[in-house]
Structures are given as structure tokens and as C-alpha cells.
Amino acid sequence: MTTLDVVLWGVLPYVTCAVLVGGTLWRYRYDKFGWTTRSSQLYESRLLRIGSPLFHFGLLVVIVGHVIGLLIPKSWTDAAGLSQEGYHLQALLLGTIAGISTLVGIGILIYRRRTTGPVFMATTKNDKLMYVVLVAAIVAGLATTLLGASGGDEHNYRLTVSPWFRSLFVLQPDIEAMSRAGIAFHLHTLIGMALSAVWPFTRLVHAFTAPLQYLFRPYIVYRSRESGTASRAPRRGWDRV
Amino acid sequence: MKVMAQMGMVMNLDKCIGCHTCSVTCKQAWTNRGGVEYVWFNNVETRPGQGYPRRYQDQDQWRGGWVRTKRGRLRLRAGGRFRKLLSIFANPVLPNIKDYYEPWTYDYETLTNAPLGDDFPVAQPKSLLSGKPMSVEWSANWDDDLGGAPEHGESDPIVERIRRESEDKIRFEYERAFMFYLPRICEHCLNPSCVASCPSGAMYKRVEDGIVLVDQDQCRGWRMCVTGCPYKKVYFNHRTGKAEKCTLCYPRVEVGLPTVCSETCVGRLRYLGLFLYDADRVTAAASVADEKELYQAQLDLLLDPDDPEVIAAARRDGIAEDWLDAARRSPVYKLAKVYKVALPLHPEFRTMPMVWYVPPLSPVVDRLVETGHDGEDVGNLFGAIDALRIPIEYLAELFTAGDPEPVRTVLQKLAAMRSYMRDVTLGRPANDAVAEAAGMTGAEILEMYRLLAIAKYEERYVIPTAYEGQAHELEEIGCSLDVDGGPGMGGSGPFGEASGRPAPVSVETFHALRQRQTSDDLVDPGERGATVNLLNWDGKGRPAGLFPPSRTDHPAPIGTTEPETRP
Numbered sequence: 143m144t145t146l147d148v149v150l151w152g153v154l155p156y157v158t159c160a161v162l163v164g165g166t167l168w169r170y171r172y173d174k175f176g177w178t179t180r181s182s183q184l185y186e187s188r189l190l191r192i193g194s195p196l197f198h199f200g201l202l203v204v205i206v207g208h209v210i211g212l213l214i215p216k217s218w219t220d221a222a223g224l225s226q227e228g229y230h231l232q233a234l235l236l237g238t239i240a241g242i243s244t245l246v247g248i249g250i251l252i253y254r255r256r257t258t259g260p261v262f263m264a265t266t267k268n269d270k271l272m273y274v275v276l277v278a279a280i281v282a283g284l285a286t287t288l289l290g291a292s293g294g295d296e297h298n299y300r301l302t303v304s305p306w307f308r309s310l311f312v313l314q315p316d317i318e319a320m321s322r323a324g325i326a327f328h329l330h331t332l333i334g335m336a337l338s339a340v341w342p343f344t345r346l347v348h349a350f351t352a353p354l355q356y357l358f359r360p361y362i363v364y365r366s367r368e369s370g371t372a373s374r375a376p377r378r379g380w381d382r383v
Numbered sequence: 384m385k386v387m388a389q390m391g392m393v394m395n396l397d398k399c400i401g402c403h404t405c406s407v408t409c410k411q412a413w414t415n416r417g418g419v420e421y422v423w424f425n426n427v428e429t430r431p432g433q434g435y436p437r438r439y440q441d442q443d444q445w446r447g448g449w450v451r452t453k454r455g456r457l458r459l460r461a462g463g464r465f466r467k468l469l470s471i472f473a474n475p476v477l478p479n480i481k482d483y484y485e486p487w488t489y490d491y492e493t494l495t496n497a498p499l500g501d502d503f504p505v506a507q508p509k510s511l512l513s514g515k516p517m518s519v520e521w522s523a524n525w526d527d528d529l530g531g532a533p534e535h536g537e538s539d540p541i542v543e544r545i546r547r548e549s550e551d552k553i554r555f556e557y558e559r560a561f562m563f564y565l566p567r568i569c570e571h572c573l574n575p576s577c578v579a580s581c582p583s584g585a586m587y588k589r590v591e592d593g594i595v596l597v598d599q600d601q602c603r604g605w606r607m608c609v610t611g612c613p614y615k616k617v618y619f620n621h622r623t624g625k626a627e628k629c630t631l632c633y634p635r636v637e638v639g640l641p642t643v644c645s646e647t648c649v650g651r652l653r654y655l656g657l658f659l660y661d662a663d664r665v666t667a668a669a670s671v672a673d674e675k676e677l678y679q680a681q682l683d684l685l686l687d688p689d690d691p692e693v694i695a696a697a698r699r700d701g702i703a704e705d706w707l708d709a710a711r712r713s714p715v716y717k718l719a720k721v722y723k724v725a726l727p728l729h730p731e732f733r734t735m736p737m738v739w740y741v742p743p744l745s746p747v748v749d750r751l752v753e754t755g756h757d758g759e760d761v762g763n764l765f766g767a768i769d770a771l772r773i774p775i776e777y778l779a780e781l782f783t784a785g786d787p788e789p790v791r792t793v794l795q796k797l798a799a800m801r802s803y804m805r806d807v808t809l810g811r812p813a814n815d816a817v818a819e820a821a822g823m824t825g826a827e828i829l830e831m832y833r834l835l836a837i838a839k840y841e842e843r844y845v846i847p848t849a850y851e852g853q854a855h856e857l858e859e860i861g862c863s864l865d866v867d868g869g870p871g872m873g874g875s876g877p878f879g880e881a882s883g884r885p886a887p888v889s890v891e892t893f894h895a896l897r898q899r900q901t902s903d904d905l906v907d908p909g910e911r912g913a914t915v916n917l918l919n920w921d922g923k924g925r926p927a928g929l930f931p932p933s934r935t936d937h938p939a940p941i942g943t944t945e946p947e948t949r950p
Binding site: 179181182186194198199363365 | 467477480590600602
């Protein structure tokens with residue numbers, strides 16, 4: 143366990159978490175107007191309608207896979223009678239299908255973004271950075287999934303990465319376990335942390351306001367006018383020009 | 384019964400000359416920004432024609448509005464809540480920018496930079512979306528005045544529907560063509576399907592006046608509202624990624640001013656006023672089985688503001704006295720419910736739209752005059768209304784879900800009014816039989832004539848200002864430090880120039896406009912020396928704050944205030 147291990151697996155996760163939570167709160171408080179999907183469907187629909195669901199649904203399965211792999215201890219699945227081989231088979235199958243559809247989806251979306259004039263014009267530097275980190279995370283993740291299939295304890299993330307991940311929440315980071323994981327897992331985790339850190343400052347924030355409440359609210363929304371006239375109480379600041 | 388107030392509009396299509404002044408002033412006021420270049424909260428389309436965006440009325444294609452299920456319940460045509468969330472990553476029926484039109488500008492710089500030569504330099508059109516040169520092929524009013532109708536006219540969804548029934552009924556040959564203009568804004572529906580479609584709950588109907596708005600801070604750009612609105616009057620700002628729509632100029636309406644489109648309408652064909660309606664019965668009325676009964680169901684929702692029972696219920700539900708008074712004087716209520724000459728646009732979408740239209744009679748009259756008949760004789764007119772079945776069927780598809788009867792009744796009333804008023808104007812004895820033929824009395828016709836023909840500003844726009852309970856907030860409360868010589872002198876706040884809370888824009892606009900409309904002279908001493916919004920000032924009148932306060936009361940002798948301290 144070197145100093146680097148301590149910094150990477152003992153300090154960095156908490157820094158990332160602070161940036162993610164703090165950044166999200168800050169963004170929500172100060173930039174509600176910028177909190178949107180910034181959809182480009184108005185410009186181009188044909189490719190988006192293939193790429194976007196492929197990417198997003200793939201990603202949802204990937205998230206479920208992460209939750210299962212990281213949060214559920216190996217002992218539980220063992221107790222449930224799921225053998226190591228059986229677990230690997232389903233993780234490989236599900237992970238590969240989801241990972242590839244996510245990758246193909248984002249591939250289509252990036253191709254569309256680059257080749258459709260108006261969509262490319264509407265792409266900011268922020269978006270470009272986000273795409274680099276996002277694609278890197280997906281590629282590294284897919285690599286770990288395929289590596290995990292090759293067997294061997296160093297590729298069994300449920301003995302290394304997962305205990306470390308769970309230990310983070312009780313503020314007792316199991317740095318030693320994480321340092322035993324393979325380089326691919328280290329890389330994927332680092333990129334994942336980078337993605338979490340930039341998340342609040344990119345368009346990805348729209349994921350945090352997934353409108354699940356739509357299922358439960360009445361169709362027609364009524365709201366009372368806020369007191370005063372016009373839109374809202376004037377705030378301190380520059381005079382309007 | 385739950386009484387709610389709704390700000391509504393009526394447009395008299397007989398008077399619309401298609402000048403687009405409403406569209407232009409609306410655009411100048413609301414959508415002259417990046418991201419909404421293609422957006423017209425108010426647009427005027429020529430009927431027959433495709434409309435804007437193209438063929439928006441074809442709900443088989445665009446899936447807007449509500450449908451009635453077999454069990455008699457209402458469902459969004461584009462699918463219920465689950466379906467919406469499952470298709471949230473790529474809306475299956477979002478209009479493309481090309482269905483509106485690709486906004487462009489011109490490369491004006493070449494006009495000044497082009498080298499000397501024999502040819503005149505040309506400013507090329509350039510797309511505002513991609514920045515590339517483009518060829519301009521479609522725009523919001525490409526088929527204005529039936530332009531290109533022989534080619535595009537068949538794409539009008541209503542023409543298509545009527546054609547299905549009879550091959551012969553609609554023609555675009557010059558001799559047989561007809562047209563009229565249809566100005567459109569957001570309908571501010573009682574049962575808005577855009578609001579129901581918004582997954583984030585960012586769209587809402589205001590309790591006080593029924594205006595449908597988008598909360599810009601809560602909108603996440605899922606763009607389901609664009610699909611949900613069958614009139615395609617919610618637009619997606621492609622720069623900000625948020626939905627935007629007609630606001631019924633709520634900052635103006637709140638202070639009693641008509642909307643920009645109404646204020647600037649050259650033909651004075653717009654009416655603004657209140658409806659009182661029973662909110663408890665809206666869903667039931669929108670779920671009526673027969674589409675052709677939707678118009679009547681919508682009428683039945685509107686409550687009589689003179690009925691003591693309604694007044695008592697309205698008071699109970701917190702509607703202020705001045706609003707009740709405005710509802711009693713409401714021109715839109717009279718036109719829609721009392722005279723029944725205004726009809727809703729596409730009631731079959733089941734959204735209960737609150738912008739109503741008096742259908743045009745003029746083509747009928749013109750046609751009669753052309754064929755050598757007396758265009759204002761009531762017998763001829765009544766006969767012509769039936770004989771000229773083309774406009775009636777077309778109008779019925781627009782306003783009454785295809786039922787020609789209500790449209791015929793309205794046109795007969797308008798024809799009777801013309802005939803009756805001609806006798807009055809020529810000093811002949813008024814012929815009450817004419818009125819009775821249209822199911823009205825002479826007195827009613829006179830009243831309706833007054834409202835439709837000569838009503839003044841205050842009669843066309845009966846808009847109650849902000850609520851009595853909030854009235855004091857409209858007054859600008861003077862700063863306690865704003866005394867002569869005090870630190871607040873000259874409109875500065877306690878922390879120097881422009882500190883403290885600024886006056887709300889609506890209040891400032893209201894005062895500036897009132898001053899402009901009421902002042903005859905160019906100089907009017909102001910009291911407050913604060914700032915003034917020059918955008919609201921057109922050179923007439925002197926809004927408060929344009930110049931520092933006058934010092935003529937205690938003139939400072941020149942040369943005494945600043946003693947010379949030359950060494």
C-alpha cells in the first residue's frame with residue numbers, strides 16, 4: 143500500500159464525492175435555467191431516434207449492473223446459490239450487451255453531432271470534454287467486463303473493487319483491497335471518478351432530474367401567481383437595461 | 384361548482400386583412416432572440432393552406448391533443464405517462480425545424496466588401512443554424528394569400544378531409560378559389576394537453592387568470608409539450624434547450640393593458656375579456672362522446688356572470704369584485720355565449736381552447752355582389768350561405784369538428800346584422816323580421832353591431848388589473864430616505880445609485896405607456912429622478928425620470944454654489 147494508493151483510493155473518492163454533491167447543489171441553486179438536456183432533436187431526428195435510446199437504455203442497464211456488482215456482496219449471491227461461474231456468465235452477457243449498445247449508441251450520437259451542421263454548431267467545448275470522459279469511461283468499463291470474463295482473482299472485482307466501494311460509505315476505505323485490483327479496474331475507476339467530478343458542470347445534470355414524478359402527478363398543473371406583478375420578486379443585482 | 388376566471392380572446396375574422404402587424408409586433412416583443420428565430424407566438428395563416436408549422440392540424444401525423452378511450456376517459460393522443468417516459472430519450476413525433484422553417488440571415492458584409500466590378504454584389508442567404516449558405520425554400524408564410532396553392536393547397540389537412548368526402552368541393556382554380564386569414568396565438572386551453580404532457584411539471588395553468596405558462600427554471604427540455612399541443616403553439620428554444628410559448632403578454636395583462644397583438648391590430652378585430660367557468664366540469668365536458676357536441680359542451684362550461692348563484696360561488700372561490708365586474712362587461716363572453724357568434728378553433732382536439740373566432744362572412748357577400756345580386760339583402764344572403772357550401776364545410780372543419788349547423792347559424796346572424804343595419808343606416812324603418820329570421824331581436828342585433836363594429840378600446844379590452852388584495856403592491860412605495868436633500872434624493876437607494884429593489888418592469892412600463900397615451904404635450908414635469916427604460920419611450924411625453932428633478936422651485940444663483948478656490 144503506497145502513498146499513491148492512499149491518495150487515489152483513500153482521498154480522491156471523497157474529493158470526487160464533495161465535488162459531485164457540492165457542484166450539483168451549486169448548479170441547482172445558481173443555474174436552474176441552464177439545467178436542461180439541451181436537446182438537438184429539432185435539428186436532426188433520424189439518427190437521434192436510433193442512437194439516443196440505444197445509448198440511454200444501454201446506460202440504464204449498465205447502471206443496474208454497477209449497482210449489482212458493487213453493492214451486493216459476493217457472500218449474498220453465494221448464499222442465494224449463484225455460483226461464481228454463473229454470476230460471471232450473467233454479468234458478462236448483460237454487461238457486454240449493455241456496454242456495446244451504449245458504445246454503439248454514443249458512437250452514432252457523436253457521428254451525428256459531427257456530421258450534422260446545426261448540431262455541430264451547437265456543440266460547446268464543455269460538451270466535447272464531456273464526450274471524451276464519457277467515452278473513455280464506457281470503453282474502459284467494457285474492457286473490464288471482458289477481462290473479468292477471463293477469470294482469475296485479480297480480475298474478480300467482487301473481491302477487490304466492490305469491498306473497497308462499500309467501505310467508502312462507512313468512511314473506512316479498504317485501500318488494500320482496491321490496490322490488489324488490476325490496472326484496467328484502476329483505470330476505469332479513475333475515469334469514473336473524473337466523470338463524476340465533471341458531471342455537475344456539464345449537460346449530464348439532466349439525469350438528476352429524471353421526471354419520475356410524472357407517473358404520480360395529476361395531468362393538469364395549476365399554479366397560483368406569485369405575489370407581486372410580472373414574473374417574480376425583483377432580486378438584488380444589476381438594473382435591467 | 385368551482386368557479387374560475389379565464390382570460391380569453393375573440394378574433395373577428397371578417398376584419399382580418401392579413402397584414403401580419405400582430406405577428407411582427409409580437410415577434411419584436413417576445414421572440415427577437417437567438418434560439419427562437421423560427422418562433423412566432425402569433426402567426427397569421429392563409430386558409431386554405433398548410434399553416435405553421437406545416438400541416439400542424441393533422442393529428443394522425445403529429446399526435447397532439449386528447450383522444451377519448453373506449454371507456455370514455457381522456458388519454459393523450461401521443462400516449463400516456465408510461466409511454467411518454469419510455470420515449471423520453473427521443474421523442475417519436477417532434478416536428479423538425481424544417482417543418483417550421485430553417486431560420487436564415489443574409490451575408491450583408493459582401494455588399495460592402497465586394498471588390499469593384501461590373502456585377503452587383505449579392506447578399507447570400509445563410510442559415511442561422513449551421514452558418515452555411517442555404518437556399519430559402521420555406522418560411523412561416525410561404526403560402527400567404529394562396530401563394531403556390533395549386534401545388535401546396537392540397538396539403539392542407541382540412542382540404543384533404545373534405546376532398547375525401549367529395550372530389551369536387553374544393554378547387555384552387557382562380558375563378559373558384561376562396562381564402563381568409565386565420566391569426567393564431569396560444570389557445571390557453573381549459574384542458575391543456577401541453578401541460579399534461581410535460582414530464583417535469585414545468586408547465587402550468589395560472590389559477591387566477593388561466594394563462595398557460597412555462598416555468599423556465601423547471602423546464603428540462605424533454606420537449607413532450609411540443610408534441611402534446613395540437614396547435615403546435617409550444618416551441619423549443621434550440622439555444623437554451625427550453626420550451627417557450629405565447630404568454631398572453633401576462634406582464635401587460637396584469638396591469639390592465641391588452642396583449643401586444645391586440646393593441647397593435649390594425650383591423651381592431653381582437654377582443655379580450657374574462658370568462659367564468661366551472662372547473663369541476665372541464666374533464667367531463669372534454670370527454671363528450673360525439674366530437675360534434677364538444678362545441679356545445681364548451682359553451683356549457685361558461686358561467687353566466689349575472690347569475691346570483693354564480694356570483695355567490697365566485698365570491699366563495701375567491702374571485703375579487705372587480706374581476707366579477709369585468710366578467711359582467713366581458714366582450715368575449717358576449718360574443719361567445721350570449722350572441723353565440725364566436726366559435727372555438729378545433730374543439731375536436733378536446734383541449735377546450737379559449738381563443739374564439741367569429742367566422743368570416745365576407746366571401747359570401749363578395750360572391751353575391753360578383754354574380755349581380757344584392758349582397759346585403761337578407762334573403763339572398765341566407766340563400767347564398769347554403770348555396771356556397773365550400774366555405775361552410777371548410778369553416779365547420781375548423782371551428783365545430785365538421786358540424787355545419789353552428790357555422791350556418793353564426794353566418795346567418797352576421798348576415799342578418801348586415802341587412803338589418805343597412806336599413807337603420809339608410810334611415811329606413813328597421814325590419815325586425817330580419818332579426819327574428821336569425822333568432823335574434825332587433826335590440827340584440829344593435830348591441831352586437833355596436834360590439835363588432837364600433838366598440839372602443841375600453842369595450843374591446845375589458846381587463847381587470849391585478850387583484851384588489853394585491854393592489855397596494857402595484858403602487859410604488861416611496862423610499863423613506865427619499866426626502867429633499869436626503870441620501871435617497873434622486874432615486875438612489877440607501878447604498879448609492881441604483882441600489883435597493885428596482886421597480887418591477889411591468890409597473891415601469893405601465894406608467895410609461897399611460898403617460899404616452901394620455902399626454903398631449905412633450906414636457907411633463909416628473910417627480911422621481913430614477914432611471915427610465917428608453918426602449919419604452921417613443922419621444923412622446925416625458926416619462927418620469929428621463930431628466931433629473933426640476934430645480935426651478937429654489938433656483939441656485941449661478942456662481943454662488945461653487946466658490947472659486949483658485950490659489
